[in-house]
Amino acid sequence: MWPWNTTHSGEIGTKKKVKRLLSFQRYFHASRLLRGIIPQAPLHLLDEDYLGQARVLVCHDEAFGFYHKTQGSRSGPSLLEAMACTGVCDVETQLNYSCNRSLTVNVCVSNMIHSSAVFCLSFQHMLSKVGMWDFDIFLFDRLTNGNSLVTLLCHLFNTHGLIHHFKLDMVTLHRFLVMVQEDYHSQNPYHNAVHAADVTQAMHCYLKEPKLASFLTPLDIMLGLLAAAAHDVDHPGVNQPFLIKTNHHLANLYQEINQQDWLLDPFQYKNMSVLENHHWRSTIGMLRESRLLAHLPKEMTQDIEQQLGSLILATDINRQNEFLTRLRTHLHNKDLRLEDGHDRHFMLQIALKCADICNPCRVWEMSKQWSERVCEEFYRQGDLEQKFELEISPLCNQQKDSIPSIQIGFMTYIVEPLFQEWARFTGHSALSENMLGHLAHNKAQWKSLLPKPHRGSGGGGGGGSPDLAGQGTEKEAQTVTTGDTP
Incomplete structure (x- = not known):
């Protein structure tokens, strides 16, 4: 039995009212949006009326200590605490309730214990740097107890005023974001929710570029952030060729799509963008399941779904030359008109492509970690291919490809050509020059780490393929992209 707040004038006098509150408890803890709240967290009734409206207080001073006693294998605060520190959860929020009722939840963490308060200071300091290019997404993920994607999106939606503008229900938004986060495979070294959070943070930085920001509408911003967060959702940890040659059901499904039914950004795909199709269709499915946008006009939700699909499909590496050529043409002709929705959407596609492959443009410490993670996925795929006696894909042979x-x-x-054109578009902004500087430095670092060729081996060092930038390697290099990699 939970300890009720008996000091308040609104006493619970009937079993019916108690039952109503317990129903709220079950709904509250069954919700996927607040994974950090433990079932035993005490809720105190602050006030109530007979129409099914209640206001509750989550006592995090008690819950925080209990959480760490019972979750010894995990570190960091609960998701709810992290959200409270962002300023998102200290406002009244409508929570959908059965029987068409609503309950108002006021999340309060004013009585946090000292350790929780210290966490909040660190957390708020990190959030103040969320628009900086040196933002450490790995530290942020540890601070949020593995909830970096949900927490970041909550903060950014609040920062950009999207919650107010689109009249989004906070609980429904959280539920949707947790669905997205949980659909990433944490066992993937690279294609996981932390990668999605990293891409989202990069997208946030690009959306602030002066050349672009002044033309963006709230819808553009929401589309950019959602597409970044969900662009690799449910990634299996292997690439498209692997799915095709193993006769995976996803490959069969999207190879059989009739081109006449292709409504999103028509393009003659060789393999129908198996992974990208799966990512965007999964995203639309979760949007509909969560009913996040159900209150918006039908025509608007259909437009949002189409644009989300088009953005995510743009991350297909098979379309790299198409987008790069189109961008170069626009920049050469100086005919980009960002007042036009089509041109803005195109630049959102370019921004997402940049965010998706921006790891080499990060500071060396983070860039190196991402490189090691993605190569671990390559090697895992190579091991699987060897196990099933399949030809090992390019760059997936740990004995050959360093x-x-x-x-x-x-x-x-892949990276240099795209980011050079992005820098031209931004007018060589401070951020673009910063990224290109990191890219040059990181490339020099990797060159210094190349395996030394053995004498008399014709340059074929023990690490294998030491000169990937040499003749005949562009096709292989194209497989190394976060949109179509293991």
């Missing part, structure tokens, strides 16, 4: 050689090829053929 991390430095993979990264140099990736930077040379």
Whole structure:
């Protein structure tokens, strides 16, 4: 039995009222949006009326200590605490309730114990840097107890005024974001929710670029953030060719799609963008299931779904040359009109493509960690292919393909061309120059780590493929992209 607040004038006098509150308890803890709240967290009734409206207080001073006693294998605060520190949860929020009723929840953490208060200071300091390029997403993920994607999106939606503008229900938003976060596979070294959070933070930085920001509408911003957060949702940890040659059901499904039914950004795909199709369709499914946008006009939700699909499909590496050529043409002709919705959408696609592959443009310490993670996924796929007696895919052979050689090829053929054109678009903004500086430094670092060739081996060093940037390697390098990698 929970300890009720008997000091308040609104005493619970009937079993019916108690039953109503317990129903709220079950709904509250069954919700997927607040994973951090433990079932035993005490709720104190502050006031109530007979129409099913209640106001409750989550006592986090008690819950925080209990959480760490019972969750010894985990570190960091609960998701609810993290949300409270963002300023998102200290406002009244409508929570959908059965029988078409609503309950108002006021989340309060004013009586936190000292350790929780210290956490809040650190957490708020990190959030104040969320728009800076040196933002440490790995530290942020530890601070949020593995809830970096949900917490970041809550903060950014609040910062950009999207919750107010679109009249979004906070609880429904949280539920949707947790659904997205949980659909990422945490066992993937690279394609997991932390990668999604990293791409989202990069997208936030790009949306603030002066050349773009002054033209963006709230809808553009929401689309950019949602697409970044969900662009790799439910990624299996292997690439598209692996799915095709193993006759995976996703490959079969999207290869059989009739081109005449292709409504989103028509393009003749060789393999129908298996992973990207799965990512955007899964995202739309979760949007509909959560009913996050159910209150908006039908025409608007259909437009949002189409644009989300188009943005996520743009991350397909098979379309790299298409987008790069189009961007170069626009910049050469100086005919980009960002007042026009089509041109803005195109630049959102470019921004998402940049955010998706921006790891080589981060500071060395973070860039190196991302490189090691993605190569671990490559090697895992290579091990699977070897196990099933399949031909090992390019860059997936740990005995042949070294991390430095993979990264140099990736930077040379994929990253540099795109970010050079992005810098032209932004007018060589401070952020663009910063990214290009990191890119040059990181490329030099990887070159210094290349395996030394053995004498008489014709340059074929023990690490294998030391000169990935050499003749005939562009096709291989194109497989190294976060949109189509293991």
